[in-house]
Amino acid sequence: MAKKVIVIGAGPAGLSAAYTLSKNDIDVEVFEASSNIGGMSRSFDLWGQRVDLGPHRFFSKEPKINNFFDEIVKDDYTLVNRLTRIYYKKRFFDYPLKLLNVLGNLSIATIFSILFYYGKQRLFPVRNPETFEKWVTNRFGKKLYTIFFKYYTEKLWGIPCSKIDADWAAQRIKGLSLFEAVWNAFKGNKGNKHKTLVDEFSYPKNGTGTLYERSAIYVEENDGVIHKNKPVQSIVIENNQCKGIITIDGEKHEADYVISSMPLTSLLKGMDSVPKAVLGASNKLYFRNTILVYLEIDRDDLFEDNWIYVHSPEVKHGRITNFRNWCPSLNKGKKSTILCLEFWAFDSDSIWSADDKYLSDLAIRELKVLKLINESEVVNNAKIVRVPKCYPVYEIGYRNHLDVIENYLDNIEKLIPIGRYGAFKYNNQDHSILMGILAAENIINNTNVDLWKINTDTEYQEDGDVKDVLIQ
Ligand SMILES: Cc1cc2nc3c(=O)[nH]c(=O)nc-3n(C[C@H](O)[C@H](O)[C@H](O)COP(=O)(O)OP(=O)(O)OC[C@H]3O[C@@H](n4cnc5c(N)ncnc54)[C@H](O)[C@@H]3O)c2cc1C
Numbered sequence: 001m002a003k004k005v006i007v008i009g010a011g012p013a014g015l016s017a018a019y020t021l022s023k024n025d026i027d028v029e030v031f032e033a034s035s036n037i038g039g040m041s042r043s044f045d046l047w048g049q050r051v052d053l054g055p056h057r058f059f060s061k062e063p064k065i066n067n068f069f070d071e072i073v074k075d076d077y078t079l080v081n082r083l084t085r086i087y088y089k090k091r092f093f094d095y096p097l098k099l100l101n102v103l104g105n106l107s108i109a110t111i112f113s114i115l116f117y118y119g120k121q122r123l124f125p126v127r128n129p130e131t132f133e134k135w136v137t138n139r140f141g142k143k144l145y146t147i148f149f150k151y152y153t154e155k156l157w158g159i160p161c162s163k164i165d166a167d168w169a170a171q172r173i174k175g176l177s178l179f180e181a182v183w184n185a186f187k188g189n190k191g192n193k194h195k196t197l198v199d200e201f202s203y204p205k206n207g208t209g210t211l212y213e214r215s216a217i218y219v220e221e222n223d224g225v226i227h228k229n230k231p232v233q234s235i236v237i238e239n240n241q242c243k244g245i246i247t248i249d250g251e252k253h254e255a256d257y258v259i260s261s262m263p264l265t266s267l268l269k270g271m272d273s274v275p276k277a278v279l280g281a282s283n284k285l286y287f288r289n290t291i292l293v294y295l296e297i298d299r300d301d302l303f304e305d306n307w308i309y310v311h312s313p314e315v316k317h318g319r320i321t322n323f324r325n326w327c328p329s330l331n332k333g334k335k336s337t338i339l340c341l342e343f344w345a346f347d348s349d350s351i352w353s354a355d356d357k358y359l360s361d362l363a364i365r366e367l368k369v370l371k372l373i374n375e376s377e378v379v380n381n382a383k384i385v386r387v388p389k390c391y392p393v394y395e396i397g398y399r400n401h402l403d404v405i406e407n408y409l410d411n412i413e414k415l416i417p418i419g420r421y422g423a424f425k426y427n428n429q430d431h432s433i434l435m436g437i438l439a440a441e442n443i444i445n446n447t448n449v450d451l452w453k454i455n456t457d458t459e460y461q462e463d464g465d466v467k468d469v470l471i472q
Helices: 012-023 063-073 099-105 108-123 132-140 142-157 166-173 178-187 210-221 264-269 276-284 356-369 398-410 429-445 458-463 466-470
Strands: 004-008 027-031 043-046 049-052 077-081 084-088 091-095 200-204 225-227 232-238 241-247 252-254 257-260 287-297 307-310 319-322 337-345 379-392 415-417
Touching: 004 012, 004 241, 012 027, 012 063, 012 210, 012 429, 027 210, 049 337, 063 200, 063 210, 063 429, 084 142, 091 099, 108 132, 108 142, 132 142, 132 166, 142 337, 210 225, 232 257, 241 257, 257 429, 264 276, 276 398, 287 356, 337 356, 356 379, 415 429
Parallel strands: 004 027, 004 257, 027 225, 084 307, 257 415
Antiparallel strands: 043 049, 077 200, 084 091, 232 241, 241 252, 287 337, 287 379, 307 319, 319 337
16 A cells, blocks of 8 residues: 655654655655744855854764765765864863863863862762763863863753753763873874764755755655645544644644654644643653854954854853855855854743844854954844754753653554654754654664664764664
């Protein structure tokens, strides 16, 4: 029997699923809430140039993901040399760390303090570190934790590191000890295997969104349908089996399977007869939003980094992207520079509802504090983009709530939640793409690969060899 699949969301997860299904001649219909293709990984034209939503570096060692990239982007990519630094206490630290640069930026007293706390932690480690704070302190010692992790992490998540689950550290910085960091610094990071420190990456010449724009074209050329501006409101379930969806305008669409990359919490709200305990667990999960402030500066030589992590607590933003330093095709011959500053906020924070003028003035002021632009610098243009529910917050206890939800949804047949907010996983593009491909393959091959495990399994994080881990 021919299968029909509905996909909710036209981001990396949804479109990699739709692309894989289309390639296998399966009837696919995508429902996207917004007018955009690419979700948080979209690219768009701005002031005659091309930009992404903040920095979007693509990296994976998993062949399925790299094949997807190659098939779609073909030769239209370039290799970008990663140059990124950390700004802390009026100084710039190369990131990945370089020994001489670190030593040159820190006082002798601070260096001794780093070594003292590192040694102390080695002698008296915490046995089962459950929080981000304990996990990182265990590996690096208290002083390095404070300089390189605490302030940035607390800006990003909006809660103290002592309330963040160690899962987040385990996903992002597993295996990187002080010894490895210093050893890498000595070697100049050659041969460095650690995932967050890769210093060259493939980047589509017309922005990261190319991957998803082209996937959407492929789906449509192969008789798939993509509906934009069609938010899905509820899911039709009969006898524990998913039968289709209902859009916000009341249209009912039936399908053999529904793959959902809409927020997991909204998915559950849109389902009938969800047990109280599951809804209770869902109500405990929450997200952090991002405000992106784009500024066009009338100069082409501001600084060389692709992006800068701003750890200093005296400014509110946490990262600055300089699109001029990615690849010339983004600038389209223009002489000005587009910067993008990231501010993070909860729904209830006043900055989330601040107006555009307030936000652009704040961003300009903070760039001057960092001395990245002069007092007299000409800012041609400003644009604000608000991205809701960007980061699933891994607050202590979130894992228990997610377990309740996963167990419940595992018993609903033909409904497959995937993606960053779709599965409440702190995914990069590669994880969401892999979830999409494997969701489609589960349908095509009648298999049951456990998609909840993607981006949680440390072996996958380290070696990129997902097959051995998942298909047991
Ligand atoms: C500032 C920033 C920087 C990042 N940097 C990187 C990076 O360097 N490298 C990297 O790999 N990743 C990066 N990411 C992460 C990357 O953007 C995401 O991992 C990726 O886009 C997640 O894909 P997704 O499909 O799971 O979710 P999304 O991209 O969020 O797509 C979900 C889609 O579902 C749609 N939707 C939501 N609700 C509904 C509904 N009810 N009905 C229909 N449609 C709905 C949304 O409109 C959206 O289009 C970054 C993200 C941000 C915000």
